Structures are given as C-alpha cells and as structure tokens.
Amino acid sequence: MSLIHEIAFLLNGSPIRVSVPVTMTVLEMLRGPLNMTGTKLGCGEGECGACSVLVDGQSMNSCILLAVECDGREITSIEGLAADPGTAGLRRAFVDAGAVQCGFCTPGMVIQGKYLLDAEAGGDRAAISRGLEGNLCRCTGYQKVIDAIEQAIVSKAGAGDD
Numbered sequence: 001m002s003l004i005h006e007i008a009f010l011l012n013g014s015p016i017r018v019s020v021p022v023t024m025t026v027l028e029m030l031r032g033p034l035n036m037t038g039t040k041l042g043c044g045e046g047e048c049g050a051c052s053v054l055v056d057g058q059s060m061n062s063c064i065l066l067a068v069e070c071d072g073r074e075i076t077s078i079e080g081l082a083a084d085p086g087t088a089g090l091r092r093a094f095v096d097a098g099a100v101q102c103g104f105c106t107p108g109m110v111i112q113g114k115y116l117l118d119a120e121a122g123g124d125r126a127a128i129s130r131g132l133e134g135n136l137c138r139c140t141g142y143q144k145v146i147d148a149i150e151q152a153i154v155s156k157a158g159a160g161d162d
Contacts, residue, residue: 007071011036012080018067026062026070027051030077038078038107042136049135052108053077059115061134078107081114089159090114090152097148101139108135113149117156125150 008017011034020029030036030053039062042050046064053062054076081087090113093099100106109132116131128149132142 005068005071007068009070009072010074012076012083020067022066022068024067026053026055026060026065026067026075029067030062036077036079038082040104040107042105042108047134047136048105049108049112049132050105052111052135054111054115057115057118059112059134076111076114078111081110087114089155090117090149093148093152093155094145097144097151099140099144099148101137101144105135105137105139109137109145113145113152116149117152128153 003022004019005022006017006019008015010016016034018029018033020033024032027039027041030039031041039053040050041063042048044063046061049061051061051063052059054060055065055070056073081091087110090110094106094110094113099109112132112135116128119131125146128146129142132145137145
C-alpha cells in the first residue's frame with residue numbers, strides 16, 4: 001500500500017486533485033498544501049469544533065477526519081461560506097449579535113450555524129444550543145452565538161429561502 005494517495009473532491013465548489021499522505025487530516029490538508037487557513041486547529045481531538053467543515057453537507061471535525069476519506073466528496077470550509085452570498089445573512093447575524101469576540105472559534109461556529117440552517121433546526125433556542133454542543137467558546141458564553149443563529153433562521157424563514 002502506498003503511503004501517498006491522490007484524491008479528488010470538490011472544495012468550496014471547485015474541483016481539487018491533490019496527493020496526500022494517508023495519515024493527513026482534512027485540517028492539515030486545508031491549512032497546508034491548499035493554503036486555506038480559515039479553519040482553525042483547536043484541540044486536535046475532535047472535541048472543540050474550531051476545525052468544523054461541511055462534508056457532503058454534514059458538519060465534521062476536520063482535525064480527526066482523514067483527507068483520503070474525502071475522495072469523491074464535497075468539502076465546504078469557512079472560505080467557501082465567505083464567498084457564498086447565500087450565507088451573508090448568517091455572517092451578518094454573527095456580527096450584529098456580537099458573536100465574534102476573539103474570533104478563534106468563529107469559523108467553526110459559523111460552519112455549524114450553516115449546518116443548522118440547512119438542517120432546518122427551527123428557531124428553537126434549545127435545538128440551536130444542542131446543535132452547538134460540539135463547539136467550544138471561551139469568550140461569548142454561547143448566548144450571542146445562539147442569538148445569531150436564531151436570527152439567521154428567523155430571517156431565512158421570513159425571506160422564504162429554501
């Protein structure tokens with residue numbers, strides 16, 4: 001078995017082909033050869049959510065997900081959301097609610113917010129809180145993050161977005 005594999009996948013809507021060691025995580029691939037540094041390394045153990053990305057629409061911790069497992073899949077990083085006009089309301093809600101503080105966990109929180117929006121979690125604060133259980137933040141106390149996601153959900157429902 002070769003220790004290097006070539007994988008092909010969509011990253012933020014663009015086709016990517018890259019050779020990676022079989023032990024390289026998605027986080028290492030993003031921050032290393034792909035030079036996408038928006039996704040953060042927090043714990044390195046899949047416990048804090050700072051490294052969250054969407055893989056085929058599912059929120060995943062990129063620090064424990066092997067890059068070779070994403071061959072043929074679609075990865076969305078925070079850079080992909082920044083370029084997506086459909087997430088402008090979510091990003092604006094984070095700023096308006098003051099849910100950015102030091103900013104370290106913000107990319108993972110926004111990714112999780114996008115997942116919750118797409119999953120149609122509803123505007124229920126308890127459901128949003130449960131949806132954030134895998135994301136740690138030492139600055140905001142979570143209420144501002146919950147406020148932001150709740151506002152984005154309400155705005156999306158009011159706009160009739162699908």
